[in-house]
Amino acid sequence: MSKVLDIHGSKPNEEGVTEVGHEPTTADRLYVPAIAAGLKTTIRHFFKNLIGKEKYTQTIQYPDQKVEYPERFRGMHRLVPREDGTSRCVACYMCQTACPARCIHIVAGESEDPSIEKYPVVFEIDELRCVVCGLCVEACPCDAIRMDTGYHPKPVYSREDADFGKADLLKNFGRHETEGSRRTARPPATAAGTGRVDRSSGDGGAGGATGGY
Amino acid sequence: MVKVNIDGRDLEVEAGTRLIKAAIDAGIDIPHYCWHPRLSVAANCRMCLVEVEKAPKLLPSCEIPVRDGMVVRTASPRVLEARQAVMEFMLLNHPIDCPICDQAGECKLQDYYMAHDRTGSRFAGLKVAKKKAQPLGSTVMLDEERCINCTRCVRFMDEIAHRPLLGQFDRGDRAVIGVFPGRPLEDPYSLNVVDICPVGALTSRDFRFKVRAWFLKSADSVCPGCARGCNMRVDHYENEIQRLVPRDNDAVNQGWMCDEGRFTYREIHDPKTQITTPHVRMASGEYSPISWEAARQKVAEMLAPFVGETDGSLGLALSAQQTTEGITAFVELAEQLLQVDAYAILGRAEGEGDDLLRVADKNPNRAGAELVLEAYSIFDEGPDLLRRGLEEKRVRALIMVGGDYSAGDSADVSAWTAALAESKVICFASNWTESARAASLVLPLASYAEQDGTFVNAQGRMQRIHRALKPLGGRKTALEAATFTAEALGAGARWRIRDFGAAFGELKKRTGLLRGVEPLKIGPSGVSLEADVADGVQGPDADEDALGQMSSSKRPPSHPTGSSSAPSHA
Ligand code: SF4
Ligand code: SF4
Ligand code: SF4
Ligand code: SF4
Ligand code: FES
Numbered sequence: 001m002s003k004v005l006d007i008h009g010s011k012p013n014e015e016g017v018t019e020v021g022h023e024p025t026t027a028d029r030l031y032v033p034a035i036a037a038g039l040k041t042t043i044r045h046f047f048k049n050l051i052g053k054e055k056y057t058q059t060i061q062y063p064d065q066k067v068e069y070p071e072r073f074r075g076m077h078r079l080v081p082r083e084d085g086t087s088r089c090v091a092c093y094m095c096q097t098a099c100p101a102r103c104i105h106i107v108a109g110e111s112e113d114p115s116i117e118k119y120p121v122v123f124e125i126d127e128l129r130c131v132v133c134g135l136c137v138e139a140c141p142c143d144a145i146r147m148d149t150g151y152h153p154k155p156v157y158s159r160e161d162a163d164f165g166k167a168d169l170l171k172n173f174g175r176h177e178t179e180g181s182r183r184t185a186r187p188p189a190t191a192a193g194t195g196r197v198d199r200s201s202g203d204g205g206a207g208g209a210t211g212g213y
Numbered sequence: 214m215v216k217v218n219i220d221g222r223d224l225e226v227e228a229g230t231r232l233i234k235a236a237i238d239a240g241i242d243i244p245h246y247c248w249h250p251r252l253s254v255a256a257n258c259r260m261c262l263v264e265v266e267k268a269p270k271l272l273p274s275c276e277i278p279v280r281d282g283m284v285v286r287t288a289s290p291r292v293l294e295a296r297q298a299v300m301e302f303m304l305l306n307h308p309i310d311c312p313i314c315d316q317a318g319e320c321k322l323q324d325y326y327m328a329h330d331r332t333g334s335r336f337a338g339l340k341v342a343k344k345k346a347q348p349l350g351s352t353v354m355l356d357e358e359r360c361i362n363c364t365r366c367v368r369f370m371d372e373i374a375h376r377p378l379l380g381q382f383d384r385g386d387r388a389v390i391g392v393f394p395g396r397p398l399e400d401p402y403s404l405n406v407v408d409i410c411p412v413g414a415l416t417s418r419d420f421r422f423k424v425r426a427w428f429l430k431s432a433d434s435v436c437p438g439c440a441r442g443c444n445m446r447v448d449h450y451e452n453e454i455q456r457l458v459p460r461d462n463d464a465v466n467q468g469w470m471c472d473e474g475r476f477t478y479r480e481i482h483d484p485k486t487q488i489t490t491p492h493v494r495m496a497s498g499e500y501s502p503i504s505w506e507a508a509r510q511k512v513a514e515m516l517a518p519f520v521g522e523t524d525g526s527l528g529l530a531l532s533a534q535q536t537t538e539g540i541t542a543f544v545e546l547a548e549q550l551l552q553v554d555a556y557a558i559l560g561r562a563e564g565e566g567d568d569l570l571r572v573a574d575k576n577p578n579r580a581g582a583e584l585v586l587e588a589y590s591i592f593d594e595g596p597d598l599l600r601r602g603l604e605e606k607r608v609r610a611l612i613m614v615g616g617d618y619s620a621g622d623s624a625d626v627s628a629w630t631a632a633l634a635e636s637k638v639i640c641f642a643s644n645w646t647e648s649a650r651a652a653s654l655v656l657p658l659a660s661y662a663e664q665d666g667t668f669v670n671a672q673g674r675m676q677r678i679h680r681a682l683k684p685l686g687g688r689k690t691a692l693e694a695a696t697f698t699a700e701a702l703g704a705g706a707r708w709r710i711r712d713f714g715a716a717f718g719e720l721k722k723r724t725g726l727l728r729g730v731e732p733l734k735i736g737p738s739g740v741s742l743e744a745d746v747a748d749g750v751q752g753p754d755a756d757e758d759a760l761g762q763m764s765s766s767k768r769p770p771s772h773p774t775g776s777s778s779a780p781s782h783a
Pocket of ligand 4: 363409
């Protein structure tokens with residue numbers, strides 16, 4: 001009596017919505033069989049954990065135990081500094097353009113250093129809105145923003161506190177060394193091997209670009 | 214007329230037309246840098262090379278006039294190879310600093326690289342370093358490295374602005390654009406070179422680093438800077454205007470705009486003078502903000518003596534900065550609900566004019582305001598008569614729509630403000646002008662960028678403006694302000710003129726000039742209200758100067774007469 005819809009062959013209806021799945025059966029409507037099926041799994045896990053060899057338990061005794069994060073774990077953002085400590089960011093807005101959560105806010109300004117020209121007067125990331133996708137890191141042409149800090153944004157008491165400014169993000173650099181990272185540390189950023197002209201060294205644009213235009 | 218065949222399509226074009234123009238008009242795109250439809254031909258970039266049958270070499274299509282029987286191919290393998298080579302050559306020394314280049318996103322180098330090149334660099338040497346961020350004057354910034362030496366900017370200053378301030382210096386890969394020592398690029402039309410520069414070599418110092426081009430949203434509008442009514446695009450971001458750039462309209466501004474007009478947006482966002490909430494003048498002379506509800510009561514109280522049959526001593530001052538529809542709504546309000554005795558069209562003070570674009574009348578819609586008063590057979594007293602009326606107490610109360618008052622010298626301004634301060638004045642204004650500062654009640658009025666409407670320029674061309682911004686704060690458009698006033702007078706139920714279309718419809722009923730004009734169908738370049746508009750619009754006190762300006766403004770800008778440099782208008 002239940003009408004099973006063909007999942008793979010379904011065509012979108014006039015609103016463009018494809019219906020999948022099936023209409024609820026009497027068993028579905030009673031709920032009890034589904035609850036019993038769930039309880040079966042729970043009871044099986046209980047006894048397996050109690051007497052079995054292979055345990056199901058996944059609990060980690062945080063903070064005594066910590067998980068090892070994978071190499072490419074995306075943690076809190078940091079801005080990569082130049083040698084003089086200023087941010088490498090040239091305020092190109094590529095990260096802001098790429099960000100699907102629209103949580104990066106940049107205000108560009110004219111730098112006094114003629115070899116730099118443009119720099120971010122304001123650089124803010126709203127870590128509450130961030131979806132930790134890493135697109136900003138991918139988009140940056142200067143390798144100025146990274147998510148390799150190895151830790152999460154700290155809990156905050158108000159929404160404003162989750163807006164991290166330029167100074168905070170620059171401070172994040174190297175914090176994984178002092179505070180202990182759960183991720184294998186990588187050597188600090190250099191432009192070598194990025195295939196890009198490092199304009200931060202102030203060569204006035206005379207360097208040879210090796211990458212595509 | 215000659216017959217040519219471009220990419221297999223038979224076209225019939227005027228003899229002497231440049232090949233590139235014939236192709237572009239037929240919808241066949243030929244990439245180009247140095248050619249500009251409104252400038253002379255330089256043929257120096259070689260991006261526009263095409264294959265012409267029987268010609269031994271590829272030919273620059275921007276230079277070659279069409280000949281009868283020509284067979285042209287714009288996308289043959291030879292052409293594509295040449296284009297790629299030209300692109301590679303152009304990018305040899307290019308800094309490729311797109312991340313910090315304001316042109317990125319609207320750059321022809323980027324577009325053509327993606328369309329015609331897409332290869333990596335094979336260049337192993339050192340790039341030629343040139344100077345970056347060099348101000349050419351107060352408005353334009355030059356980056357010598359990004360320049361592709363197309364000389365569009367040089368030709369513009371020479372041929373259109375008639376002030377050859379820019380030149381090309383040095384040779385070969387050292388060639389740079391520059392100004393002569395002690396003669397910076399200071400010209401009322403300087404920012405046009407930024408628009409026509411196909412790359413990011415010339416950028417606007419005003420717009421510099423403000424916002425990336427791809428974040429901008431745009432609305433088509435008309436410049437409120439003078440009675441020329443240059444067609445422009447309002448580029449805005451986060452409810453703030455970022456820049457104003459010209460749109461092409463052969464009948465009005467070709468493709469140019471003056472710098473003064475481009476900066477008119479500053480006033481809208483000037484936090485020091487903008488008005489966004491109702492204000493009432495206290496006994497001390499200070500203004501204090503009040504709620505709209507309090508403002509409504511105040512309006513009702515101030516206008517109560519002028520409802521119905523009275524001896525009439527109320528004046529209505531309409532600013533030539535307002536839209537035709539806003540003005541119509543207030544005139545309707547006066548006709549239907551109030552006893553108004555004196556009408557006057559006010560506006561901004563006269564300024565500089567020239568024979569390229571700028572008109573001395575700095576109001577975008579004087580002709581529109583005159584058209585409305587004419588349609589209602591109302592006599593326009595003008596600013597002087599109205600002021601005398603105020604001084605002689607013939608006019609004891611005044612509604613000002615737009616806080617403008619055209620005054621040449623400061624003596625006039627003080628006499629005017631003194632006359633206003635003596636009377637009961639309700640002033641709808643966007644900014645704290647002299648007039649607003651003399652009013653008893655000041656209500657926030659939307660600027661042109663915050664509303665839809667039409668302007669009629671000095672040539673009698675009716676053009677549409679489109680809303681770009683959400684009204685700032687509590688600002689009301691002139692139409693909404695009329696509705697608000699009608700409601701304050703308790704006539705909200707029978708007040709019909711609540712939108713653009715209704716106001717236009719009322720006006721259309723009363724004048725033959727708008728016959729056949731559909732407000733929502735006015736195209737991007739506007740409609741000419743026929744030759745008789747000029748006569749129809751001018752009131753009994755026709756302004757001779759304005760007329761003189763009108764005839765001179767109809768003249769197209771002069772062009773050099775060299776045979777190869779006759780510009781073809783696109
Ligand atoms: S990680 Fe994703 S969401 Fe977070 S700031 Fe970067 S681009 Fe935006
Ligand atoms: S993409 Fe990189 S250089 Fe560009 S604004 Fe973001 S952090 Fe700065
Ligand atoms: S001129 Fe164009 S290609 Fe050159 S840096 Fe600017 S955006 Fe990039
Ligand atoms: S500055 Fe721009 S318009 Fe002028 S020659 Fe260079 S590329 Fe052309
Ligand atoms: S557009 Fe023809 S040579 Fe430049």
